[in-house]
Amino acid sequence: MSLFLAAISVLASLLSGLAALSAGPNGLLRRGIRAWGQAFSSHYARVNPSLTPGRFSRLARTIPFALLGVSGGFAVLAGLLALHDNSTRTAVLPFGLPWLNWHLALDPLAGFFFCVLGIPLIAVSLFGPGYVREFEHGKHPLSVLGLFTGLFVAGMELVLLADDALLFMIAWELMSVASYFLVAYQHENPTNRRAAFLYLLMAEIGAIAIILAFGVLAGFTGELTFGAFRGAVLNPLWASVAFVLALTGFGMKAGLVPLHTWLPEAHPAAPSHVSALMSGVMLKIAIYGFIRFAFDLLPSLFWQWGVLVLLIGSASAVLGILYALQQQNLKRLLAYSSVENVGIIFTALGLALIFQSSGQLQLGTLGLVAGLLHGLNHALFKSLLFLGAGAILHQTHEHSLENMGGLVHRMPKLAALFLVGTLSIAALPPFNGFVSEWLIFQTALQAGSIQSGILRSLIPTASAVLALTSALAAACFVKVYGVAFLGLPRSRHIARTREIRHPGMLAGPALLAACCVLFGVFPMPLINALGPLTQSLTGFVLPNISVLGWLWLTPVSPDVAAYSPALVTLGIVAVGWLCYYLLYRRTGLEPRRAEPWDCGFGGLTPRTQYTSGAFSMPIRRIFEPVFDTRETVEEQREGPANTRITRLRYQFQVFDRAWVALYEPSGRAVTRLARWVGRLQTGNIRTYLAYSFCTLIVLLWVVS
């Protein structure tokens, strides 16, 4: 049943792509309806003037998204059912190569990720119709966008369903290539083309690594199904080779440092609802792949792998957030923050690997649960923030934080929703981001139960890095909210912005915000639902997690740590309301509106308020070595002896160190190699004849 629902979900997303295609300017749907309209217009024109061009384009916009919503709904249903049933449904499709049928399977792990995919997808399907309206009269047909969105979603769902390496890779490539076209959608802009090319390049390198990783397993088993892989007998060396290849491949897609550089380029280039899907969901699919490979397919785990994952995860977390802090482009900032969150998830998975390989199954399970939970939470709040950024973009056509400001007055509803996302991603108590980070800290604090002294000191150091990361994340998102939504509008068109009118564009983010609060306040049912999943992966279910009842989280035991988000929320609301009642209701003194005091300086203008660059300047100076900064000041002087400065131009840019250290050298090496190989091409016919002659001689020699 669950597999059937999942199949419907895949079909619905494929249909959504087809519907978008056929709704194009000369598409089947439009032609058919036009013909129908011409045939019946004489009869129905007066009675039923339903298909006016405006209405039709609204339908053409809505139907693909409605189908995506259906797909999302079925995905959630299928996922919930798979988690609830605690069993694996499999099927063999009669497609594929003659001797290689496609295998499908839906187990609790895939089911959980179906939920991770489904909720943001529903939100996107609500948000999309309003958002894409402005593309309608642009250069690029909506049908292309709709088609590739549908294929992209179908690809992601098929990755989750795949039960053999062949189908997995086909689905993986479908996902990658479809999203390439989405990134390249507005290709008149050279930066977008560059971003798309970089994305495709890195996606394919990652895919090759994954194929090789599967190849190692297939080499030992002679089959391509995951069922066969699970029984593979590998020596530690080959297992490690497979593991490192998988980590590279999936890590490249997930955006681990230093393989993250495509993210900050691709996310701003894609339309916002697609960035929400890419950042919120596609990165999670990569994490799914990693979990599937490491925890499910590989027969044994080694603690060295855990250390590797922990180190890379911590580095990604702290570097991601440090770079995010320095961004002025809102979507770039969000992309870097995804690098951070993926780093946090991998930190948790690294802890899980270490604990599990040292025989601490319960703690390993806890780490896995924490990582999965953070994955879901990130999918929720990052999609919310990307949709919020998209809504701002839609209303103001503004990417840069430096030009925003004061949006809380112009878009109050969106501001409230965005605040929920901000507080969630900053990991503040009653919200969902805090729960998962708390669980990761709790996992790390159990490091004392490991034998090896090196590991015992490594894990707390990693948790120190995590603590720094979460504090910096709070600074980063306070900056985003403060600069974009609070204060005075920094440009004229921002001051004239209006609240979003399209109800769906608010409903999508609202759904995600509600989930953020819900999973933050009541995380227990969610963690309990993960039981079958951990049972199937680690053979362990957290025993004490709900000892004190469903309001309490007790990861290890009530004496070690307990947290009750619901009671905390109740307490904050109660105390806050009591204060409000005593101070405001009882005294009845209405606050007086006045000019800001500002230490008596007066003359408050938008130009005098702190900018995003100014806000993060102290942190940039403190972490100077991490950044590759270029700062220039141009002065224009006049007057006697050039003493009077008439014009001052300050320019400041932060570049990613990974470019300088890794990508530019390898790019140069490839160019040099190409130039060297290019010497073959002399353009002289005699040389080519000589090549043919030599080749012929060699071939004859080989044959004889």
Add this chain to the structure above:
Amino acid sequence: MAWLVAIFQTLLFIALAPLLSGWIKRVKCRLQNRKAPSLFQPYRDLRKLYRKRPIMPYPASWIFRAAPYIVFASTVLAAATVPLVAIHLPTARIADVIVLVGFFALGRTFLVLAGMDIGTAFGGMGSSREMTISSLAEPAMLMAVFTLAMSAHTTNLSQAVSFVLDSGLVLRPSFVFAMGGLILVTIAETGRIPVDNPATHLELTMIHEAMILEYSGRWLALIEWASQIKLMLYGVLIANIFFPWGIAQTFTPDALGFGLAMIALKLAVLAVVLAFSEVLFAKMRIFRVQEYLSFAYLLSVLGLLSHIILEAVR
């Protein structure tokens, strides 16, 4: 009964916090050869502010209005989770010490947002500085707390305190490091000299004050009160974790009274130490604060590592 004690203790916390500030101010004045104000001056200030009608600047949004309540509520909840006169309170199970750090972060976030809400340069400056300092201080504090948590095998504050009580007076290197780190963090997070100077309104020195410049009346009273509670909270944390003797382990009136007397004594002594340090040191430049806080971070991490290497019983 236990819940009653917990609520009573929280109320006591809220009620006594201004007294501690008054005491610090008094000691400081005496050390500087100034005439000291009454011990109850902070209460009078709060009452005065409470009676005044607050002013809401034109560009302010609802965040500016909501922030004082959220700041106060999160601080009160933080106070509820810290054992003041007794341990084994039910509130310790609702939130552990990581959540306590989270409460501080929640209050701070709203304060910082409120600072940016008006769009004044001062507000933004204070917000930026506060976030910078806290993003360095928070991990240092977490590390100090983790040292304790790993020694006591719990992040539950009550359990941790009773662990220290049970194990008696053992000079653990990890605790010494952690205490050093926590004291440095306390000074930074409560906005005291040498990191911040709460008594001035100068552009060069303001951090905390710059964010709340626009607040007045009842809202300012709430914020001031919350920061007094926060100061006392950190004091109680240091006093009860590292010197827990005298804290009530049963809910009898005698034990509770003794616990109250002991914590009052400990806080009074801590306040004298704080006042001395404030008189002896000058305020640092903002970019020196990072060195100070990295030192705190280093101390805490050293504490953790020394626990793992030297003390962990295997």
